[in-house]
Each structure stands twice: as C-alpha cells, then as structure tokens.
Amino acid sequence: MAQKNNHKLRIGSSARAYRSHPHLPAIKKESDAEIVAVSNSTYESSEQFCKEHCPGATRWRIGRSLAVPDLDIIWIGTPPYMHSAVTISALEAGQHVFCQARMAMDLAEAEEMLATTKRFPELVTMLWSTGRSGCAPLCS
Numbered sequence: 001m002a003q004k005n006n007h008k009l010r011i012g013s014s015a016r017a018y019r020s021h022p023h024l025p026a027i028k029k030e031s032d033a034e035i036v037a038v039s040n041s042t043y044e045s046s047e048q049f050c051k052e053h054c055p056g057a058t059r060w061r062i063g064r065s066l067a068v069p070d071l072d073i074i075w076i077g078t079p080p081y082m083h084s085a086v087t088i089s090a091l092e093a094g095q096h097v098f099c100q101a102r103m104a105m106d107l108a109e110a111e112e113m114l115a116t117t118k119r120f121p122e123l124v125t126m127l128w129s130t131g132r133s134g135c136a137p138l139c140s
C-alpha cells in the first residue's frame with residue numbers, strides 16, 4: 001500500500017467501544033502508522049480512548065468518518081450491521097479499508113461491498129472473516 005506524500009499511514013479507527021480496538025498495541029509499535037481519528041458508539045467513549053491511547057486524535061461519530069480529512073485507512077470494528085455502509089463510504093472517499101469480524105449481514109450486502117471494491121482497484125480492502133474453520137482474510 002503506497003503512502004501519500006511519504007508520511008505515516010493515517011488510520012481512522014471505528015468501533016463499538018474503546019475496548020474494541022485490539023489492534024492498538026500493534027499499531028502503536030509501528031513507526032510508519034498512527035491512529036489519527038477515533039469513532040466509538042459515543043463521543044464520551046471516543047474521548048476516553050483518545051485520552052488513554054492517542055491524545056492527538058480527532059474524535060468523530062460513527063457514520064461521519066469521511067468528514068475526517070486525509071485518512072489513508074479506515075479500520076472498522078463496528079457491529080456487523082454497519083460494515084457494509086462504512087466500507088462503501090470509505091472506498092468512495094478514496095480510503096483503504098480493514099474490516100474485522102463478519103463481513104456483512106447477508107449475501108446482498110457482501111455482494112455490494114465486493115462490487116464497490118472492484119470499482120476502486122487502486123485501494124486495498126481487507127475483510128477479515130472468522131468462521132468455524134478459523135480466520136480467513138478476503139482481500140482485493
């Protein structure tokens with residue numbers, strides 16, 4: 001994944017609650033990446049997460065991730081019913097996507113997500129699906 005203007009990869013992280021950011025320790029170890037925007041189910045939980053982990057990050061409400069300028073990646077940790085809408089919006093805004101847990105609520109949502117990824121082949125979309133046989137990444 002190419003970095004814009006040789007800067008750190010700027011990640012926007014969205015989750016239901018600040019404890020739902022299990023990826024944070026790995027990101028914090030990376031010198032080439034930083035969480036610059038956080039969205040949780042409430043502004044208060046976003047505020048608490050930022051105080052503890054990334055004080056300079058912008059806080060935003062889930063569903064308004066695209067209002068945060070210059071994000072390279074949206075890391076989606078929201079409940080599955082939001083995955084499709086956030087993934088499609090992020091891709092249409094020119095952002096790479098990492099979506100954890102279940103991909104979509106049903107086949108129609110999954111097909112819409114796949115169709116959108118095909119419209120933006122220059123963007124990386126990784127959907128990490130867990131199933132009975134373990135974890136399997138789905139990338140485009």
